[in-house]
Amino acid sequence: MTIDTILRSIVAVRASIPDDAFTANALGTSREGSGVVIREDGLVLTIGYLITEAEEVWLTDHNGRVVPAHALAYDQESGFGLVQALAPLSLPAVAFGDAAKAMAGDPVVLADGIGQSVSAHIITKQEFAGYWEYLLDEAIFTAPAHPSWGGAALIGQDGRLLGIGSLRLQMSRAGEIADINMVVPIDLLPPILDDLLTRGQVSKPPRPWLGAFSAESNGEVVVMSVAEGSPAAEAGLRQGDIISDVRDGEVDGLADFYRKLWQNPAGAEIPLRVVRDGRETWLRVKSADRNSFLKKPQLQ
Numbered sequence: 001m002t003i004d005t006i007l008r009s010i011v012a013v014r015a016s017i018p019d020d021a022f023t024a025n026a027l028g029t030s031r032e033g034s035g036v037v038i039r040e041d042g043l044v045l046t047i048g049y050l051i052t053e054a055e056e057v058w059l060t061d062h063n064g065r066v067v068p069a070h071a072l073a074y075d076q077e078s079g080f081g082l083v084q085a086l087a088p089l090s091l092p093a094v095a096f097g098d099a100a101k102a103m104a105g106d107p108v109v110l111a112d113g114i115g116q117s118v119s120a121h122i123i124t125k126q127e128f129a130g131y132w133e134y135l136l137d138e139a140i141f142t143a144p145a146h147p148s149w150g151g152a153a154l155i156g157q158d159g160r161l162l163g164i165g166s167l168r169l170q171m172s173r174a175g176e177i178a179d180i181n182m183v184v185p186i187d188l189l190p191p192i193l194d195d196l197l198t199r200g201q202v203s204k205p206p207r208p209w210l211g212a213f214s215a216e217s218n219g220e221v222v223v224m225s226v227a228e229g230s231p232a233a234e235a236g237l238r239q240g241d242i243i244s245d246v247r248d249g250e251v252d253g254l255a256d257f258y259r260k261l262w263q264n265p266a267g268a269e270i271p272l273r274v275v276r277d278g279r280e281t282w283l284r285v286k287s288a289d290r291n292s293f294l295k296k297p298q299l300q
Contacts, residue, residue, distance in 0.1 A: 009037040009091045010153045012060040012113035013046050021053035022293045033150030034113035039093050042085030046151040047166050048074035051081045053295040059085055073196040076290055078188040082196055097160030099185035109155045112148040120144055129254040131213045145179035154183045161186050206266040208287030212237055216254040235285040245273035
């Protein structure tokens, strides 16, 4: 496949979400981004936050043709989302690359579904902890940043798919602030793809979820906010709280907090030592399965 053929297999994704959806306030009720065709039957890989709780999904190709689609699956751990076109897309599938072999300095292209592409380089591959209880052991970071990154396809020199765009971030380089993209590596998809296609989710126990939006500051985990109606909110966790321990283990940064949290099953009551206004207190948070708060996809 030529690069032009590959770029044509990247489509625009538009999703409508009900006003009463759990993620409506945080992510909005109208979401737009991109996705890439990964099977000849119109299976499209995107970033999951675009299609979470979607009641309608539409795909648009580079010729402006609009096709209805179904939100098939969203994997909380990787962040990937799958969409199935409900009419023929007639676009070739983009082959998977090997993200593990991609190296810092490699030239790449990050392309969206409306014809915009950015020639970039991988600047690093490293752990990424997201404030929404999300962790990647080795995310891909690229620069310069793409202005329409959500669901964009990261294409390697060999024309194969290396990952899906997730975020736009800033980093300090040589004393200057640079915009970069965080990309979810494609290697996370093959081990879970069959489960997502047949069950809509991965066949393993869900991770415990608190509903706390946290940031790391000088190695400390600071609560920025809590989701309304979440286990964290019910337990009384507040903005500004510093989470210092999970059970009997001291927390060493955001990634360590998640790893300690996820040693428990979803639904477990999890003791947290919290520093609030300079004083220590213990909270017992009855965790949950995040998916239980979300509206399930309805076939159109």
